[in-house]
Amino acid sequence: MAACLHHPLHYHFLSISPNDLVGTLKSSSNTTKTTxxxxxxxxxxxxxxxxxEQKVGEKRTAVSSGKDSLDICRVLNGMWQTSxxxxxxxxxxxxxxxxxxxxxxxxxxxxxxxxxxxxxxxxIFINKVRRERPPELLEQIRGLTKWVPPPVKMxxxxxxDSINVSRKRMDVASLDMLQFHWWDYSNPGYLDALKHLTxxxxxxxIKTVALTNFDTERLQIILENGIPVVxxxxxxxxxxxxxQQRMSEFCQLTGVKLITxxxxxxxxxxxxxxxxxxxxxxxxxxxxxxxxxKYKRMVDAWGGWSLFQVLLQTLKKVAxxxxxxxxTVAVRxxxxxxxxxxxxxxxxxxxxxxxxxxxxxxxxxxxxDDVNSIQExxxxxxxxxxxxxDCGDEYRRA
Numbered sequence: 414m415a416a417c418l419h420h421p422l423h424y425h426f427l428s429i430s431p432n433d434l435v436g437t438l439k440s441s442s443n444t445t446k447t448t449x450x451x452x453x454x455x456x457x458x459x460x461x462x463x464x465x466e467q468k469v470g471e472k473r474t475a476v477s478s479g480k481d482s483l484d485i486c487r488v489l490n491g492m493w494q495t496s497x498x499x500x501x502x503x504x505x506x507x508x509x510x511x512x513x514x515x516x517x518x519x520x521x522x523x524x525x526x527x528x529x530x531x532x533x534x535x536x537i538f539i540n541k542v543r544r545e546r547p548p549e550l551l552e553q554i555r556g557l558t559k560w561v562p563p564p565v566k567m568x569x570x571x572x573x574d575s576i577n578v579s580r581k582r583m584d585v586a587s588l589d590m591l592q593f594h595w596w597d598y599s600n601p602g603y604l605d606a607l608k609h610l611t612x613x614x615x616x617x618x619i620k621t622v623a624l625t626n627f628d629t630e631r632l633q634i635i636l637e638n639g640i641p642v643v644x645x646x647x648x649x650x651x652x653x654x655x656x657q658q659r660m661s662e663f664c665q666l667t668g669v670k671l672i673t674x675x676x677x678x679x680x681x682x683x684x685x686x687x688x689x690x691x692x693x694x695x696x697x698x699x700x701x702x703x704x705x706x707k708y709k710r711m712v713d714a715w716g717g718w719s720l721f722q723v724l725l726q727t728l729k730k731v732a733x734x735x736x737x738x739x740x741t742v743a744v745r746x747x748x749x750x751x752x753x754x755x756x757x758x759x760x761x762x763x764x765x766x767x768x769x770x771x772x773x774x775x776x777x778x779x780x781x782d783d784v785n786s787i788q789e790x791x792x793x794x795x796x797x798x799x800x801x802x803d804c805g806d807e808y809r810r811a
């Protein structure tokens with residue numbers, strides 16, 4: 414989903430101790446709540462639990478809540494790029510490209526109801542897998558979609574009809590994961606929608622219920638209402654480390670995982686933009702896609718193009734040391750952060766591909782010197798939690 418960054422947002426710090434979390438979950442699992450109780454002083458996690466989590470070579474992982482569990486590839490193929498603005502997508506070329514990604518082990522695809530033909534492409538793709546590939550590959554394929562409804566009354570029938578549209582387009586009896594987005598927190602209808610989604614999960618129409626672009630406070634409210642959320646998809650990159658300031662700590666306490674997007678910033682975190690000066694017209698690569706334009710605004714909010722060049726130079730040194738690319742280092746760094754289950758790389762199906770770079774992520778090991786050098790530059794930027802707000806607040810600007 415694209416969003417422009419305009420106005421700084423205010424935030425307040427939410428913290429919760431493990432004991433308080435257990436108490437609130439037990440006492441409120443059957444009661445709808447839209448406000449939070451006063452919280453104790455921030456719970457301090459030990460230094461050990463805040464270290465980067467290196468799971469080198471682990472290509473798949475599970476996101477789970479209670480009896481609900483779904484294993485996914487840790488590098489996901491993001492399909493926002495099918496929605497227009499990145500070049501014309503040819504249907505046959507796109508599906509063939511999806512097959513190449515799946516054959517290479519990159520078998521988890523992320524899409525949304527509003528990403529143009531993304532769900533339809535997945536439906537064509539999954540049928541080709543059923544016909545032309547062995548059952549072992551079919552078992553590895555995952556299709557994660559999002560539902561972004563308008564702010565209307567969330568009745569059971571409305572939710573059911575909306576989900577049935579995605580099931581039909583994707584040609585599946587049960588959605589592997591339904592990631593839910595809500596625009597306006599002042600409208601508590603998101604709790605009604607999530608309860609209806611949970612009912613559909615119990616009926617077998619959805620395998621796992623998840624969120625996208627929810628903040629820490631609302632995630633807590635949702636869990637307190639007994640919604641079995643397995644993950645929250647949020648913007649997270651070396652530039653945008655907001656998820657590690659509030660969200661990750663809460664996720665470590667609850668078991669909710671993070672799936673990240675914007676991790677290579679639409680391609681800004683790449684050799685293509687190294688040693689470029691965008692202040693001179695036509696001197697650098699054009700910012701000619703919605704994602705490049707979006708994440709350039711994020712760079713401006715963080716510290717500007719000069720500091721970003723220092724970051725790219727640092728990443729290039731690390732990449733050269735390991736014989737990989739800048740995007741590979743950028744993704745590995747975020748995958749190693751606490752609570753992160755997977756990171757998205759956008760795919761321009763049939764137009765370009767990055768299978769080699771994506772698969773190189775799994776064998777890359779960032780050592781202490783690598784991590785320290787990246788952190789040193791990252792911390793020179795502004796605190797985006799203070800500038801923008803918590804996860805997802807960029808979509809709910811004042």
